[in-house]
Amino acid sequence: MPDRSSKKRLQGPPDTNSIAFRVMQEATGQAPKSEPDSTSPVTIEKNPAAVALGKLGGAKGGPARAAALSDKKRKSIAKKAAKARWSKNKPG
Numbered sequence: 001m002p003d004r005s006s007k008k009r010l011q012g013p014p015d016t017n018s019i020a021f022r023v024m025q026e027a028t029g030q031a032p033k034s035e036p037d038s039t040s041p042v043t044i045e046k047n048p049a050a051v052a053l054g055k056l057g058g059a060k061g062g063p064a065r066a067a068a069l070s071d072k073k074r075k076s077i078a079k080k081a082a083k084a085r086w087s088k089n090k091p092g
Helices: 016-028 048-068 071-088
Strands: none
Touching: none
16 A cells, blocks of 8 residues: 655665764764765655644634534543543453
8 A cells, every 4th residue: 555645755775784884983073974865864844824724623623523512422422432441451
């Protein structure tokens, strides 16, 4: 199954020993620190407008759902959640 499009699948360096050697040299000052290359993780900047929209929906969704639920339905959901939570921690 393909990964999500927003997450880049990163592969490790081809030769772990040479990378470790280079890192050790950089840490001890025997070699200058190198710039990140194509095998380094890619930083993806988020669209501020999309982030704001996501926060708005999340902030509205929970309280709106809670207001729409009857007391009876809300209690049954809470009991089901508590039962599921406590059934996981049974010793044995």
